[in-house]
Amino acid sequence: MTELGKPAAGEATISDIHAREVLDSRGNPTLSVNVSVSNGAFAEASVPSGASTGAHEAIELRDGDAKRYGGKGVLHAVENVNGLIRTALVGTPVDQQRTIDGRLFELDGTPNKAKLGANALLGVSLASAHAAARSHGKELFSYLGGSSAVTLPVPMMNVINGGKHAEGALQFQECMIVPLGAPSLREAVRYGAEVFHQLGKLLKKKGFATTVGDEGGFAPPLRHIDEALGFIMDAIKSAGYKPGTDVALALDPAASEFYSGGKYQAIEGEAALSASGLIDLYERLCSQFPIVSIEDGLAEDDWDGWKELTARLGERLQLVGDDLFVTNVKFLKRGIDEGVANAILVKVNQIGTLSETIDCVRMAQTDEYATVISHRSGETGDTSIADIAVGLNAGQIKTGSLSRSDRVEKYNRLMAIEEMLGSAAKYPGAAVFARASRHAGL
Ligand code: PGA
Ligand code: ZN
Numbered sequence: 198m199t200e201l202g203k204p205a206a207g208e209a210t211i212s213d214i215h216a217r218e219v220l221d222s223r224g225n226p227t228l229s230v231n232v233s234v235s236n237g238a239f240a241e242a243s244v245p246s247g248a249s250t251g252a253h254e255a256i257e258l259r260d261g262d263a264k265r266y267g268g269k270g271v272l273h274a275v276e277n278v279n280g281l282i283r284t285a286l287v288g289t290p291v292d293q294q295r296t297i298d299g300r301l302f303e304l305d306g307t308p309n310k311a312k313l314g315a316n317a318l319l320g321v322s323l324a325s326a327h328a329a330a331r332s333h334g335k336e337l338f339s340y341l342g343g344s345s346a347v348t349l350p351v352p353m354m355n356v357i358n359g360g361k362h363a364e365g366a367l368q369f370q371e372c373m374i375v376p377l378g379a380p381s382l383r384e385a386v387r388y389g390a391e392v393f394h395q396l397g398k399l400l401k402k403k404g405f406a407t408t409v410g411d412e413g414g415f416a417p418p419l420r421h422i423d424e425a426l427g428f429i430m431d432a433i434k435s436a437g438y439k440p441g442t443d444v445a446l447a448l449d450p451a452a453s454e455f456y457s458g459g460k461y462q463a464i465e466g467e468a469a470l471s472a473s474g475l476i477d478l479y480e481r482l483c484s485q486f487p488i489v490s491i492e493d494g495l496a497e498d499d500w501d502g503w504k505e506l507t508a509r510l511g512e513r514l515q516l517v518g519d520d521l522f523v524t525n526v527k528f529l530k531r532g533i534d535e536g537v538a539n540a541i542l543v544k545v546n547q548i549g550t551l552s553e554t555i556d557c558v559r560m561a562q563t564d565e566y567a568t569v570i571s572h573r574s575g576e577t578g579d580t581s582i583a584d585i586a587v588g589l590n591a592g593q594i595k596t597g598s599l600s601r602s603d604r605v606e607k608y609n610r611l612m613a614i615e616e617m618l619g620s621a622a623k624y625p626g627a628a629v630f631a632r633a634s635r636h637a638g639l
Contacts (some may be wrong), residue, residue, distance in 0.1 A: 208290050216278035221575040222603035226271045228450040230320030232307040232328040234291050240327030244316045246575035249361045251480045251520030255549040260312025276315040292329040298552035302341030315549030322550040323581050347621045349382035350586040352592035353447045354389045358410025360451050362574050370451035372425045377627040378443035382615045386608045393599040396432035409573040413433045413598035426486045441540045453520045456496035456587045461471025472502030483557045492517035503537045515540045524548040524557050533564045540567035554560040569593040576603040579608035592629040
């Protein structure tokens with residue numbers, strides 16, 4: 198780009214942007230956005246959607262027209278892309294991601310993307326990045342990260358779904374397996390799939406249905422978290438792996454969802470717990486099971502509780518802020534300043550543009566907070582997060598279970614990236630969790 202902001206002669210510029218309404222993995226509408234470039238390059242991206250959304254997330258614009266998709270249509274967001282945004286961005290150099298995202302931010306003009314919709318902005322932001330990568334003849338991960346983008350993320354795989362992702366199942370939203378002892382991402386995927394299938398067999402043997410929840414994990418109607426973790430431990434062993442060494446455990450209770458009146462209804466039918474009581478439960482679980490990470494262990498606005506949680510468990514565990522930080526540097530900064538949590542979940546649609554997502558990851562990395570790039574419970578076949586995880590050297594990814602194409606496509610893309618990287622590829626395994634412990638002063 199020249200100093201006057203006009204594209205230099207021969208520079209690849211955005212020549213067209215087009216959005217349409219498509220369906221996500223739950224059958225709800227979302228956006229798919231195409232970006233065309235003056236040099237003939239073309240790319241598409243589609244936008245995910247959460248169910249247990251954080252209160253401080255950027256706004257997903259929905260039409261509210263009860264006659265279409267129960268009010269969940271996204272035609273207004275589509276119009277925003279095809280009208281205002283298209284007009285403003287056509288002619289912009291496609292590889293000026295900061296300029297593109299800055300323009301999107303300005304056009305919206307609200308602190309939470311409420312005017313044009315974070316879904317509209319994100320579709321354009323991601324599709325532009327893909328189009329720019331194509332323009333340069335690069336894969337997205339290497340366009341984003343250059344030659345240092347060689348680290349495959351350690352996955353947290355959600356094999357038992359509960360909470361808002363599986364009605365009538367466990368109160369805790371996610372029980373995950375972490376194949377940290379695998380020598381490569383490809384092997385990590387195999388470990389995960391083998392444990393997943395063993396888990397299905399064990400559940401079936403005990404008379405449970407093996408239907409799956411929103412993120413492709415089983416959703417048995419278990420009441421107590423101990424039962425769920427017990428099943429997973431047996432599955433790890435019967436798949437021939439050593440719990441803790443080959444495959445560890447991680448939890449996302451999504452505690453904001455069962456927090457009310459200052460108390461946590463963590464286990465159905467039992468007395469609600471105070472924050473301290475719930476931390477006692479986590480402490481016991483960690484002494485009985487090889488848990489390496491707990492996400493959203495307490496509610497998004499319970500900062501005092503989070504301080505206690507970090508003080509009591511932060512030295513031995515990764516404590517991930519999802520609803521707490523909502524991929525927003527403002528909330529992450531507060532966490533860093535107050536010594537709350539030691540890791541952040543990164544969801545592109547919580548903030549709405551790729552540049553802001555990158556800023557958040559960089560802030561976390563500077564302060565040695567671990568970073569986990571994450572899907573949403575409502576997904577499409579879009580695999581951008583796999584490239585983002587490698588491109589930003591995030592170290593970890595959370596992208597669901599080992600079933601359903603909306604989940605496994607991301608693993609498949611990661612395996613392809615690993616193959617492309619060849620001998621340069623690194624799988625950090627258990628080392629990513631050691632970093633969380635170091636941050637906590639170990
Ligand atoms: P969501 O759940 O996409 O429904 O918000 C994912 C999570 O809480 O991590
Ligand atoms: Zn979460």
